[in-house]
Amino acid sequence: MGKRIGLAFLALLVTLIIGTVGLILTEHLTLAQAIYFTVETITTVGYGDIKVHTDAGHSFLIFLMLGGVGVMLYFTGLITAFLIEGQLADVYGRRKMNKKIEQLQDHIIVCGAGRVGKQVLYRLRKEGAPCVVIEQQEDLANQFIEEGFLVIHNDATQDETLKKAFIDKAKGLIAALPEDSLNVFVTLSAKGLNPGIHVVARMDQLESEKKLLRAGADKVISPAILGGWRMAMSILKPISVDYIDTVIHDHNIEMEMEELRIDQGSCLVGKTLSTSGIKQQTGAMVLAIVRNEQVISNPGAEEEILQGDLLIVIGLREQLHRLEEVAANINCNLIFN
Template sequence: MKKVPLWARLLACLLLIILLSVFGIKYLEGYSFLDALWFTVVSLTAVGYGDIVPVTPAGKIFTMIFTLFGIGFVLYVLGTGFAVIVEGRLSEVLGRQSMQRKISKLDNHIIICGAGRVGREVIERFQHDKIPFVVIENDESVVREMREQGILVLEGDATADSTLIEAGIHRARGLIATLPSDADNVFITLTCKELNPGIKVAARASREDSESKLMRAGADKVIAPEAIGGRRLAISILKPATVEFVDTILHDHRTEIEIEEIVVLSESPLVNKSIRESRILDKTGTLIIAIKREDEFIGVPRADEEIRANDLLIAIGTGEQLTKLEAYAGGNAVKEV
């Protein structure tokens, strides 16, 4: 059961005291409802105009009792209400200033525009991988919730230059536009590329015809969640075990298996060797599932495929195994596992 806020309980008690006083003095003195209400208000606020006064002994006793308790309670309600307002405003201001200081210290981070269903998936993944990021969201309740969770978030319009600058667009290495409106994502992409031409932008597209517009606007990658979801639904019926395995790798943070991208440096012993000659599987325990070479993708490379400098290896393995491969690709010798 949801707890009733303090201000609501105090207000209910105050109204109850007023109503009891109104009906009590009305009954004892025979006043009209309006006169009884007037007498109650001026008495509880300690104004006391004296135009209406009780004349019966019962009315006088009743007035003394409810005035003593009523005025004290009114002062308590007003004081508590004022404290809640001041503390709330002060907490909000201090919280925002603290958030801005933390964001100003971010460097090489990623900006997430929108904290809807798609944005929250991105946030969860970045939290798990400990990737520095800041969120831009215009829903006040969502912003409040995320701040309580310790997430760096700015309340504002992600399409505005000032908001992106405040989020550190000039220092960021990437931006993800997840807003439900394709037009907003196009505008964010254009603004982002204007402020930081070298930044990587991944954008969400709801409509098929929006993908080309986002690419023309400067997006490096465009994702259509609905299209991907449809294809996965189909595969989940045709190849359920495959989908379960992929879901385990991508979404189950408890599993040790991960997919990683690793760049082969020129000083690496892997350079100019075939996958068979490099003995990557024997030395690191990882499996190379693809190689990206400039604009070319080599999917499921053959054992005699030669590894070159600056190749991007896409490998699967445990965190420890992938760390070994990263060291191997970076130029360090690695013993067999």
């Protein structure tokens, strides 16, 4: 459409030039009069304030009207179609997106699609997690709409905006706005609308951490601190860091980390790590156990698995799926045999 409009505008410009030159030569008009009379003719206004006195002028105007009016109508039609189609497409696209957002359940709301928020969104998409992004800048919002994300173009600090993201049904919220004060405000609003939502907030200034925690953030992360730590470790322990990068970020390796909650009735309750058969039967490895807000890192083989424990495990995707099936079953023997 844009190319066609450009060509039509070029044709209109050429018509204007030809009409102006032709009227100067045939009717001996001034440049201003010739331009005015040409525009008057091709737009079919026809005030009649300029008279044609020569046969050559009449002949030239016939061709100008036949050609110029057609070019003008074509250009006007393209502009009208572009505006109408653009508005209709925008309205239809917005309604379609709103319906998809309305259908979300246990999703994640990302506030801010800047440098940090963008990486969050790409990772959530890779993990297959349903999410919606709230972004106030129009260019960024349009960019992520084109990339297929669900986007709300509005101010994330407003309660109504969070309600449009159906925060009452959301599982988590990531406050990734560029200013700590905005993230504090978003955290307060989110917890006020949904006290049970899990909030992870970005901070730039160290003194903002306590404010974000008091506002209700469950986790506060500083991209600067994490980036600095990673750069230092890349110098001190480059091989270890490269290995972790390979495991976590290499698309050819499906090694993943997972959190597995041990619910009542699971066949793993009451068993130790050695007798549970987790490593032997699934291949997944338990890195830590979170119990009563205490973290048991690198648990021993005789560590007992209790109801309510949160196992932090690592393994290939199919190994983790196998472990989830085991943990959800009442009788482990039926799964292992």
